[in-house]
Amino acid sequence: MSAIKTKPKTPQSPVSRWRLWVDGCGGYLLVTGVQWSVGGLSRASTVDICVQADWPRLAGQISRRGADYFWQGQRSADQKILLTDGTQVPVDGSALMTLGKPSQLSDTAVLALNGHHRFDQHVDGVVLVRETILVGPGSDCHLRCRDASDRAILQLKDNQWYAKAGLAGEFQKLELGCRVVIQSLAMTLELA
Amino acid sequence: MNKTAKQPNSSELQNLGESSAPIADSTVAVDRVENDVPEKTTLDQSPWKPRLMNTLLAKLKEIPEPPPASESQAVDKTLKGEMDFGDGSLDFHEAKLSHQTDHDEVWLGETQASDSTTRSMTFTYSPGSTPLPPYTIRRGVGMGGFGEVYFALSDAGKEVALKRIQRNLEIELRGVSQCLNLKHPNLVALFDICRDSKDESWVVMEYVAGLNLRQILDESPEGLSISEANRWIRGIGAGVHHLHCAGLVHRDLKPGNIFDDLGQVKVGDYGLSKFISTSHRGGHTESVGTFHYMAPEIGRGQYGREIDIYALGVLLFELLTGRVPFDGESCHEIIVKHLTALPDLTGIADPYRATIARCLEKDPGKRFSSVAEMLSSLENITGESFEQQGSKPTNGYHSHSVLGAASSESEPIDAILIAATVKAGSTRKAGQQKAQDDLFDEPVARAVQTSWHDFHRWWTGNSRKSDPYGNLILVLIWVLIAITQFAWLVPLLSVIACGYVPYYVIWKMVLQSKRQPKYAEAQRLAVQYAPQRKVVSPAAWASSVRNELRAKPRLNRLAELNTSWIAATLSAFGLAGAAGAIRFYNEPMPAQSIATYAWLAIIVLGATFAILSLGKLWECDDGEPLTRRLVLAGVGVAVGYLAFVMGEFLMIPLDRALVRDLDSTSLSPSLYPEGKPTVSAFVMHFALLFAVLRWWKPVDPLRRKRLSLWSVAVAVFVGWAVHQFIPIPGAIGIMVAGGTAIAVQLSAPWVNRKAIQHDSRHNQSAEGNFVGVTPGGSRHV
Numbered sequence: 001m002s003a004i005k006t007k008p009k010t011p012q013s014p015v016s017r018w019r020l021w022v023d024g025c026g027g028y029l030l031v032t033g034v035q036w037s038v039g040g041l042s043r044a045s046t047v048d049i050c051v052q053a054d055w056p057r058l059a060g061q062i063s064r065r066g067a068d069y070f071w072q073g074q075r076s077a078d079q080k081i082l083l084t085d086g087t088q089v090p091v092d093g094s095a096l097m098t099l100g101k102p103s104q105l106s107d108t109a110v111l112a113l114n115g116h117h118r119f120d121q122h123v124d125g126v127v128l129v130r131e132t133i134l135v136g137p138g139s140d141c142h143l144r145c146r147d148a149s150d151r152a153i154l155q156l157k158d159n160q161w162y163a164k165a166g167l168a169g170e171f172q173k174l175e176l177g178c179r180v181v182i183q184s185l186a187m188t189l190e191l192a
Numbered sequence: 193m194n195k196t197a198k199q200p201n202s203s204e205l206q207n208l209g210e211s212s213a214p215i216a217d218s219t220v221a222v223d224r225v226e227n228d229v230p231e232k233t234t235l236d237q238s239p240w241k242p243r244l245m246n247t248l249l250a251k252l253k254e255i256p257e258p259p260p261a262s263e264s265q266a267v268d269k270t271l272k273g274e275m276d277f278g279d280g281s282l283d284f285h286e287a288k289l290s291h292q293t294d295h296d297e298v299w300l301g302e303t304q305a306s307d308s309t310t311r312s313m314t315f316t317y318s319p320g321s322t323p324l325p326p327y328t329i330r331r332g333v334g335m336g337g338f339g340e341v342y343f344a345l346s347d348a349g350k351e352v353a354l355k356r357i358q359r360n361l362e363i364e365l366r367g368v369s370q371c372l373n374l375k376h377p378n379l380v381a382l383f384d385i386c387r388d389s390k391d392e393s394w395v396v397m398e399y400v401a402g403l404n405l406r407q408i409l410d411e412s413p414e415g416l417s418i419s420e421a422n423r424w425i426r427g428i429g430a431g432v433h434h435l436h437c438a439g440l441v442h443r444d445l446k447p448g449n450i451f452d453d454l455g456q457v458k459v460g461d462y463g464l465s466k467f468i469s470t471s472h473r474g475g476h477t478e479s480v481g482t483f484h485y486m487a488p489e490i491g492r493g494q495y496g497r498e499i500d501i502y503a504l505g506v507l508l509f510e511l512l513t514g515r516v517p518f519d520g521e522s523c524h525e526i527i528v529k530h531l532t533a534l535p536d537l538t539g540i541a542d543p544y545r546a547t548i549a550r551c552l553e554k555d556p557g558k559r560f561s562s563v564a565e566m567l568s569s570l571e572n573i574t575g576e577s578f579e580q581q582g583s584k585p586t587n588g589y590h591s592h593s594v595l596g597a598a599s600s601e602s603e604p605i606d607a608i609l610i611a612a613t614v615k616a617g618s619t620r621k622a623g624q625q626k627a628q629d630d631l632f633d634e635p636v637a638r639a640v641q642t643s644w645h646d647f648h649r650w651w652t653g654n655s656r657k658s659d660p661y662g663n664l665i666l667v668l669i670w671v672l673i674a675i676t677q678f679a680w681l682v683p684l685l686s687v688i689a690c691g692y693v694p695y696y697v698i699w700k701m702v703l704q705s706k707r708q709p710k711y712a713e714a715q716r717l718a719v720q721y722a723p724q725r726k727v728v729s730p731a732a733w734a735s736s737v738r739n740e741l742r743a744k745p746r747l748n749r750l751a752e753l754n755t756s757w758i759a760a761t762l763s764a765f766g767l768a769g770a771a772g773a774i775r776f777y778n779e780p781m782p783a784q785s786i787a788t789y790a791w792l793a794i795i796v797l798g799a800t801f802a803i804l805s806l807g808k809l810w811e812c813d814d815g816e817p818l819t820r821r822l823v824l825a826g827v828g829v830a831v832g833y834l835a836f837v838m839g840e841f842l843m844i845p846l847d848r849a850l851v852r853d854l855d856s857t858s859l860s861p862s863l864y865p866e867g868k869p870t871v872s873a874f875v876m877h878f879a880l881l882f883a884v885l886r887w888w889k890p891v892d893p894l895r896r897k898r899l900s901l902w903s904v905a906v907a908v909f910v911g912w913a914v915h916q917f918i919p920i921p922g923a924i925g926i927m928v929a930g931g932t933a934i935a936v937q938l939s940a941p942w943v944n945r946k947a948i949q950h951d952s953r954h955n956q957s958a959e960g961n962f963v964g965v966t967p968g969g970s971r972h973v
Contacts, residue, residue: 021319023332027343070743082743116454122330122351124401146407147334179318186332188319 016159017048017192019123022135022185025145026124028110029192032156035063036128038091041120049111050120053095060091062099064128067107069099083109103140106132110142121192131156135185150183161189315340316356324388327354327396343399352383353400357393371462374438378431380451380460402454405447405507415514421544424450425508426567427457432504433563435462436497443495445503446485447510483526484516489556491531498556501566505551505559512540517552543570634699636692730945734894737943741893742812752941753808759939760800767931768793787842792924795835796931799882802827803936807891821883828882832875835924839874846921859919869920877918877925884910890933891940898944899937907933 018030031048039047040055047058060073062083069083071090081090085101095117100110107130113119119126127133127142135143136151154163155171162171165182174180179188315332317340322328327344334341339356346352372382381398388394405424408416416424428450435442442449442462449461487502509517517535520526535552537545547569553559560566651663674681772781772789806823839846847868863873889895890903911929919925 021331023315024334025331027331068742078745080743080745082739084739114454116456118351118401122345122349146403146410177320181314186314188331190319 018161019121019190019192020127020143020154020187021190022143022145022187023179024147025135025143025185027122028143029119029121029123029126030129030133031126032129034065035061037061038089038097040093045120049126051095051097051113051117052120053093053113053117055091055093055095059093062089062111062128064107064109064130069101069109069128100142102142102144103134106130106134106142108133108142129156135187145185148184150185152182152185152187163187315342317342323356323390323392324354324386324394324396327352329354351399353397355395355397357395371440374434374440374462376431376434378427378457378459379434379462380458397460398458400451400453400458400460402452405450405452408452409447409510409514413514415510415512418512421508421511424457424511425504428459428507429504429563429567431457431459431462432500435459436500436563441495441497442500442503445500445507447507450507483523483530484518486527486530487556488531488554494556496556497562498559501551501559501563502556504563504566505548508544508551509535509537509540509548512544517548634696636695733945737894738811738813749808753805756804756808756939756941757801760804760935761797763935763938764797764800764931765793767796767934771927771931784844788844788922791835791838791842791844792927792931794838795831795924795928796935798834799827799831799878799928799932800935800939802830803887803891803932804939807888807936807940810888811891811893815888817886820886820888824885824887825879825883828879829875831882831928832878833871835878835920835928836869836871836874839921844921848921863918873918874920877914877920878928880918881911881914881925881929884914885929887932887936890937893941893943894945895937895942898942899934903937904930904933 016032020028020030022028029049033048036048037046037058038049038051038055038060039045039058041050041052042057045057049062056074058074060071060075063070063072063080070080071083072080073090083089083099085099087099089097089099089111091097096114098112098114100112101107102110109128109130111119111126111128112124118124125143133143133154134141134151135145135148135154137144137146137148138151141151151166152163153167154161154174156162161174163174163180163182164171165185169182172180174187174189177188177190179186317323317329317332319330320328324344326347328347329342329344331343332340333343333353342354342356344352344354372384375381380400383396383398386394386396415421428445432442432445440462442459444461445459449459451458451460485503485506487499489496490499506517509515518526518529518533520529531554535548537549540548547566550569551559551566560569768789771792772785775781776785803824806820806827810820836846847866859867863870863876885907890900907929908926911926912923914929915923915925
């Protein structure tokens, strides 16, 4: 048994981070890369995904291989567990975190917390980005805005976010700190 | 899905009344309604029914006119994103338009019980703005009563919801502190009411992260489960009861005002309606309510706690069925039904039916006098406490008692759960079990029982089963002893019994009375009566293990493949050696035959290596059979080529033993020139052999048996069939097919499902619902 490193970030998988605030929907931390460290909140927290809970400072890491997501716990680093849609990430503690892959069209996954816990940075969920994010009212959307009547597609290109309404719209650049209205959806992107 | 009523358009409103005046939001404004109606008169026979209805409908006149067409178009343009977002900013004009739009959107949206999809998500303030220091707005949350609601953070990071009071509303601050200082876990906490630099009023309140009941019901058009409905109604009831105890009436209970704060039911938007009024009304209070949840006496200006109980009845009905009891195509129709119609309670089981019926009484005096009485009626009818009716909260968090803060005598949840599970079992069985438990706590009885179990295990063990005659002899000896020693055995047993009975009574009375309560007993009960672990189907088990296989690191995979190859080498040469030994059991083996069997071993080894490698790649999923067959055909080509080359190298006479059993037609000269098979014949033979059979099955770790003779037989048969069309010398194809089928099964990893399940049954600490399958728990043999 070998413990995983406390600095899982590698040059091959740089993690870029943004916060996306969607009116009437929620706030989300968008992270790119292929593996992300997960842990509880502490003063010197260096993990990619931080949960305000009684979790270890470094509970483990989530990695993506192809379309599959895997959990590698800190205590059992030699064992990887496949995380399918709706799987609970097996971390000891009171917070329950589940991974969702609502769309078959995108490998992007969303982490959500059940129970009285919050992610750090006051967001409602963490999006493990793989190129595109679907925003809209349907259950197949990564960011589900129940009260919205339209869908939007967010796409990451060259570390720059673009958004368009539905499938037919044209991509427009998402400027940091500026609210963009796409039909019934309004969102603001900022660096995390 | 609940079919909801639409807000009447302006022309309808003109028909309904005479004048119009703006009101705050989607609600019906009722102030100073005439109250000269005889209380005892029933609605159906009342001569004032039309008048009362008209009083209610008259309030609809006060709903503002829609914006002018040009303004509406501008608003639409904003909503549909047709503005230039090149810079991504939202200018003041847009903000202003959206502000005006809110006016319209809110009342349109909130009078609809479930359809909220047309709402705009355009808010006045954008993220990052600080209209009310020290709070920084992060995003808009929604449109609540009286105005926009934002999610905001204080400078210290406190998450709050800011409600901006809009549309010329003024807050009567006198008396508001009664609302602000209410504390209850089922109420959304109000922190403060502040004014910003523009003299706009803001309500600072607790931020609720979860969904509201409207959104949850929209996703469950058939209603919630009984346990969920119980959880909701209990949480709502506890919050409303606390309001009533504080002397307040909610007056606007509806699913949109009730939230699931990650497992905790919270009632919001309470109380403030009494203190918020339009400026031109001179401070007259303004009643709020949504048609579907509005009690009939509101038309008479009665705002007692009974209107909340009425709304609770509607909510309970909707929780159970997914629809409201009184619905219609127009608000007119809904109001008439509230006044006159009886709810259709068919399909709702007791105790809910009776409770709802009483909540929805037209006469408020006939309803429950309090929320506590309403909830206790559910308890009384079912004969068990309300907590036991599936009140377990979600996410492992304990909900509060029915009466919330008013009642602190609720049992600990664990005790309730144990009691409930014990109660769920058979009473007779429980009684018997209890007697047995008491008895076997006694040391002598426990020793006798243990000895008996040991004897029974020995008697039914494999050693005794294999020796039936021995058992018979033993029984005869015991019977003989019992008969011959009857004279002293019976008195001895009688003396023992006579001594034991008083001993047991004394032990029970004296020793037991000194015994401290054992928490272990509670644990044992909980374990004993715990729901049985779900025995998963083979398909579900396979899916679970398949997921584990997908999670296996590549290095482990490679190591396993390496092990399999070693095993395959041993198997292939072992099989060839065994075949040779059988063939030349009692005669010397010529050198040419040794070469033939070595040739066989090499072909089997090559085929096994290739199949094991592919199997390792394919073990993660079920795969596409056609694709796999094509790949296997390619493997067959390689094996055929290998067979031909090695045959030439070992100087095997390839033109011998091309005899076929069925097809006696002449061999194709292109494949068999001069009666000797070419490399093409070998390639075609093995390509066909590998493409026909599903070779990924024998190497699948989830196969039923480690070594299936049926698979071997099928392989041999297919090898024989292929030999009939494209023969190769010495029926080597048949032997390769059979040998490969055996070798791959012996070499490939195998997950023994039965063994894992057996282990799991004996492992009480195993977690999860799967029997025998825990992460990393699959055992490869």
